[in-house]
Amino acid sequence: MEDGLKPNPILIDSHRKEKVSIWLLRLITLFTVLPILAIVIYIIVKGAPSISWEFITAFPRNGMREGGIWPAIVGTLYLTVGTAIFSVPLGVAAGIYLAEYAPDNSWTRLIRIAIINLAGIPSVVYGLFGLGVFVLFLNFGTSILASCLTLSIMTLPTIISTTEEALRQVPYSFRAVSRSLGATHWQTTWRIVLPQAMPGVLTGVILGLERAAGETAPILFTGVSFFLPQLPKSIFDATMALPYHIFVISTSVPGMSVQIQYGTVLVLLFFVLGMNLLASLVRIRARARRQW
Amino acid sequence: MIENLNLTYQDGTESLRNVSLTIAANAITVLFGPAGGGKSSLLRVLNRLNDRADVTKLTGKVLLNGKNILDPDVNPVELRRKVGIVFSRPVPLPLTIYENVAYGLRLMGENRKARLDQAVEQALREAVLWDEVYDRLHDPAIAISGGQQQRLCLARVLALGPEVIMLDEPTSALDPVSTAKIESLMQELKHRFTIIWVPHNVQQAARMADYAAFFLQGELIEFAPEKKLFVYPKDKRTEDYVEGKFG
Amino acid sequence: MIEQTPRERPINLLIKASGYSSILFVLLILFFLLREGLPAITSAELSSLFGTIWYPIEDYFGIWPLIFGSIIVTITAILIAIPLGIGTSLYISEVAPLWAKNLLKPLIEILAGLPSVVLGFIGIQVAAPLLREGLNLPTGLSGLTGAILLAFIATPTVVSISEDALNTVPASYRQAALALGATKWQTLWNITLPAAKSGVLTAVMLGVGRAIGETMAVMMVTGNAPVMPHGLDAIILPIRTMTATIASEMGEVATGSPHYQVLFFIGIILFLLSLTINVIASWVSTRGLKRSERSLS
Numbered sequence: 001m002e003d004g005l006k007p008n009p010i011l012i013d014s015h016r017k018e019k020v021s022i023w024l025l026r027l028i029t030l031f032t033v034l035p036i037l038a039i040v041i042y043i044i045v046k047g048a049p050s051i052s053w054e055f056i057t058a059f060p061r062n063g064m065r066e067g068g069i070w071p072a073i074v075g076t077l078y079l080t081v082g083t084a085i086f087s088v089p090l091g092v093a094a095g096i097y098l099a100e101y102a103p104d105n106s107w108t109r110l111i112r113i114a115i116i117n118l119a120g121i122p123s124v125v126y127g128l129f130g131l132g133v134f135v136l137f138l139n140f141g142t143s144i145l146a147s148c149l150t151l152s153i154m155t156l157p158t159i160i161s162t163t164e165e166a167l168r169q170v171p172y173s174f175r176a177v178s179r180s181l182g183a184t185h186w187q188t189t190w191r192i193v194l195p196q197a198m199p200g201v202l203t204g205v206i207l208g209l210e211r212a213a214g215e216t217a218p219i220l221f222t223g224v225s226f227f228l229p230q231l232p233k234s235i236f237d238a239t240m241a242l243p244y245h246i247f248v249i250s251t252s253v254p255g256m257s258v259q260i261q262y263g264t265v266l267v268l269l270f271f272v273l274g275m276n277l278l279a280s281l282v283r284i285r286a287r288a289r290r291q292w
Numbered sequence: 293m294i295e296n297l298n299l300t301y302q303d304g305t306e307s308l309r310n311v312s313l314t315i316a317a318n319a320i321t322v323l324f325g326p327a328g329g330g331k332s333s334l335l336r337v338l339n340r341l342n343d344r345a346d347v348t349k350l351t352g353k354v355l356l357n358g359k360n361i362l363d364p365d366v367n368p369v370e371l372r373r374k375v376g377i378v379f380s381r382p383v384p385l386p387l388t389i390y391e392n393v394a395y396g397l398r399l400m401g402e403n404r405k406a407r408l409d410q411a412v413e414q415a416l417r418e419a420v421l422w423d424e425v426y427d428r429l430h431d432p433a434i435a436i437s438g439g440q441q442q443r444l445c446l447a448r449v450l451a452l453g454p455e456v457i458m459l460d461e462p463t464s465a466l467d468p469v470s471t472a473k474i475e476s477l478m479q480e481l482k483h484r485f486t487i488i489w490v491p492h493n494v495q496q497a498a499r500m501a502d503y504a505a506f507f508l509q510g511e512l513i514e515f516a517p518e519k520k521l522f523v524y525p526k527d528k529r530t531e532d533y534v535e536g537k538f539g
Numbered sequence: 540m541i542e543q544t545p546r547e548r549p550i551n552l553l554i555k556a557s558g559y560s561s562i563l564f565v566l567l568i569l570f571f572l573l574r575e576g577l578p579a580i581t582s583a584e585l586s587s588l589f590g591t592i593w594y595p596i597e598d599y600f601g602i603w604p605l606i607f608g609s610i611i612v613t614i615t616a617i618l619i620a621i622p623l624g625i626g627t628s629l630y631i632s633e634v635a636p637l638w639a640k641n642l643l644k645p646l647i648e649i650l651a652g653l654p655s656v657v658l659g660f661i662g663i664q665v666a667a668p669l670l671r672e673g674l675n676l677p678t679g680l681s682g683l684t685g686a687i688l689l690a691f692i693a694t695p696t697v698v699s700i701s702e703d704a705l706n707t708v709p710a711s712y713r714q715a716a717l718a719l720g721a722t723k724w725q726t727l728w729n730i731t732l733p734a735a736k737s738g739v740l741t742a743v744m745l746g747v748g749r750a751i752g753e754t755m756a757v758m759m760v761t762g763n764a765p766v767m768p769h770g771l772d773a774i775i776l777p778i779r780t781m782t783a784t785i786a787s788e789m790g791e792v793a794t795g796s797p798h799y800q801v802l803f804f805i806g807i808i809l810f811l812l813s814l815t816i817n818v819i820a821s822w823v824s825t826r827g828l829k830r831s832e833r834s835l836s
Contacts, residue, residue: 028626097558122752214654291386
């Protein structure tokens, strides 16, 4: 038997290279991820001093330089709910079609291509579309309605994809059993498959709406205004909204207090991260209660 | 009564070739043979469960009470209530025990609590499961054991009052005790229903058969009453399979 | 052949209609963009349109500075996002221990969910001054700042799709490599990553698509100078992208004016660009899928 293994210089060298490479990956990941934490913490730290009951519930004064951001918060809420009203039923139904009904042919492929494309269209192009169709052609004017419809179409691909994915996760055996007991296609979908897929669908809806809430470009020419003395009274009115508000106060208002800017950003961040957290909770709870 | 059935699948394989046989009422007809013999396909034709699958050609007739169930004007949904099936792995629906059994009835629009209660209890009793679950009817169905779940699947079918019950390797995922329970249960039930049973081994086939049919690669090789097939097989292939020379 | 009762027919039809609605919307968007934007070709004289000066007030509608602005910022962003994104996805899927994975994935998701205005805001408040002082630049609002922000915006896309691609590589590949004596790095660099090639490529393309389409963050930090970039130092000077142009000028144009139409025209270009990128990306990914199916069967 050979006595002992002499240290092989080639192996040592590649071992060193190995360590360096793995550390490189660690570093890259850190470099990507640390700024995220830093940004969030920084915003919290610099924005927290502005947060007060008055800030959240009062109207702005002195050209937005003082007071609260209540109308912007309400506006964002209106827009988010409005988007949900249009995009959720349509998106979930489309997802059901793709997962449960669609045959495997070129028409279905075309639908999928269309969805991929809707997902990739720049948000500002959606803004142009919204302007052309809802504001001008259909004469809704610069309104909550126009913005919600625009945001809905933008959110559609997300909801369709996640719904389809969630439905596909439900085991096929349930459908086979349901059919064998005399269920029609819709009955099987409605009574068994969809309820089981609900958590996944919900997660997708929350994430889609989260994005809609934070978008500025699509609402830029379709429904937002910077300075509105009162809350919108109907869906044909324009509204203020958090993302747009942040944009204006950080770029175009001279003498704007930095602290208030950070405070406003913090409120939007809170909204967005809150939805993120909600989606994660839904996901975790669903995994625990799964019945298959 | 199955007449001259020919079934071809989309990927070119002929799944069933020229199968003809008569299924006797109130008895257990066993369809056995090596895997791929077409037995499962045959079952799925009988309740038209493969209607939307990749079937390219289906010729022949299947007569139930004199009517060809493959006729386009026969409603497959109603057919499936008369011809029920139990699959090889117990598949409880993600509902409670009660709701699993009541599922078929609710599909038909029956929602009256009294009627459902009565039907559920009767079906569970017929499946010899009532005594084991009567106190936890509203527990999730996955909480019970595999053998119990399979009897639950049987109860689900029984609740619809079928004429024919098909079982596709129903005990292949179960332990011997549960297997024995289900086998003896079906021996009782055969007096009221027509039963088609695909066993997962030859011994089970021999145990259960009132009539036996041997399938090999899509063809019906031999069919005989009682245990004749196992003791005096006429075809050499049957003999080889029964003796365990292949499969 | 779908089993349905007569009462269910309308439901099933509605579902089918919803499925096809996405095709309708794409066509609708294209139609309206063309309707408002094509006239630009006639109203804003072709020579002006494809010239190199963008000065709408005096009827100079040269879109090349904007196109180049977008291209330069996007390319720089992608050059940053590729190593960041692929490196991170490699780490998460091949190296990271479970606890790290459970920490990192939510963090990436947070980044994906950050509204672009928020990132733009941080860009103005933090990144721009940092860059100006750190690199001794004339201004912090430049293409470079925009590119850095874009890189962070595009990275989550690259990370999650690459990660999916890497996860699809069968475990047997890795096990075979390790059994032959390869180290973790050698396995992931020489075996796993090449096997996920098409998926990673798709991820990068979709990242590019994300970057080109970004509006707010770039609008807030690139300095808004719609001039033709020239010379190597173009990136550290103010610049403007197509998206920023539309967003910042649309509010001030008269409906139907040549300026209005040209902005829509730019929208058409953006639409077609994203269409092309997405079609190529899905072609790449299905081709990769077919190839791996063949080699594994």
